[in-house]
Amino acid sequence: EKFEETAIIIRQEEIADDIYSMWLHTDQIAAHAKAGQFVSVYCNDGSRLLPRPISICEIDKKDGAIRLVYRVAGKGTAEFSGMHTGAQLRIVGPLGNGFPKKEKKAFLIGGGIGIPPMLQLAKELNCEKQIVLGFRDELFLMDEFKKQGKVYVATEDGSAGTEGNVLDAIRENGLDAEIIYACGPMPMLRALKEYAEKNHIECWISMEERMACGIGACLACVCQSKEKDAHSNVKNKRICKEGPVFRAEEVEF
Numbered sequence: 385e386k387f388e389e390t391a392i393i394i395r396q397e398e399i400a401d402d403i404y405s406m407w408l409h410t411d412q413i414a415a416h417a418k419a420g421q422f423v424s425v426y427c428n429d430g431s432r433l434l435p436r437p438i439s440i441c442e443i444d445k446k447d448g449a450i451r452l453v454y455r456v457a458g459k460g461t462a463e464f465s466g467m468h469t470g471a472q473l474r475i476v477g478p479l480g481n482g483f484p485k486k487e488k489k490a491f492l493i494g495g496g497i498g499i500p501p502m503l504q505l506a507k508e509l510n511c512e513k514q515i516v517l518g519f520r521d522e523l524f525l526m527d528e529f530k531k532q533g534k535v536y537v538a539t540e541d542g543s544a545g546t547e548g549n550v551l552d553a554i555r556e557n558g559l560d561a562e563i564i565y566a567c568g569p570m571p572m573l574r575a576l577k578e579y580a581e582k583n584h585i586e587c588w589i590s591m592e593e594r595m596a597c598g599i600g601a602c603l604a605c606v607c608q609s610k611e612k613d614a615h616s617n618v619k620n621k622r623i624c625k626e627g628p629v630f631r632a633e634e635v636e637f
């Protein structure tokens with residue numbers, strides 16, 4: 385079930401270079417959302433008709449609020465980043481399928497702007513959690529994640545934690561898990577898919593990075609699945625409609 389609402393900005397701040405955190409008051413979306421889902425945010429500037437899909441970083445059901453943490457990557461997100469407390473935004477959601485939740489020793493892995501949705505998942509999961517976050521250089525959301533479990537960091541420039549990527553951090557710390565939940569750039573997801581296959585670990589990935597409109601209109605998010613149709617043609621999946629979360633082995637990318 386999805387809802388279209390006029391959400392009101394409770395507060396917004398820049399938490400790292402070009403990365404903004406926005407708390408929004410919503411009636412229905414906060415009440416129905418779960419970890420791994422996203423909302424489509426419409427621009428008030430009528431010249432940009434397609435919305436921007438932004439994943440949900442935190443959900444506060446008690447106060448009817450959601451937190452979006454996003455990177456300014458174009459005119460739409462630049463417009464959002466300039467808005468202040470009390471401003472209104474048209475949003476549709478919650479969209480997408482979200483992460484399954486299993487009681488297994490877990491890796492929660494986020495890379496770059498794929499980090500925010502892992503926070504709500506960490507809050508919802510009831511299991512042993514090892515949170516592995518890969519940043520370019522500047523860290524963000526660290527205090528929030530540290531409340532949810534043990535956090536391991538990798539940075540490309542080695543300025544914090546392990547120098548390298550999330551798999552380097554896993555190896556350097558000698559970690560293991562029975563299940564992987566991950567969101568981040570495609571090369572990271574590809575490496576995790578391979579790592580999970582080799583080590584026989586259940587692996588769930590959010591491919592939200594590949595989304596453009598988030599509402600099934602642009603087809604920029606089509607990927608091939610392992611499924612075949614009745615004529616043995618490969619079945620395509622739209623990440624924004626059938627995802628963004630997939631079992632890693634079910635998709636080709």
Ligand code: FES
Binds near residue numbers: 594597
């Ligand atoms: Fe546009 Fe899926 S993101 S169709």
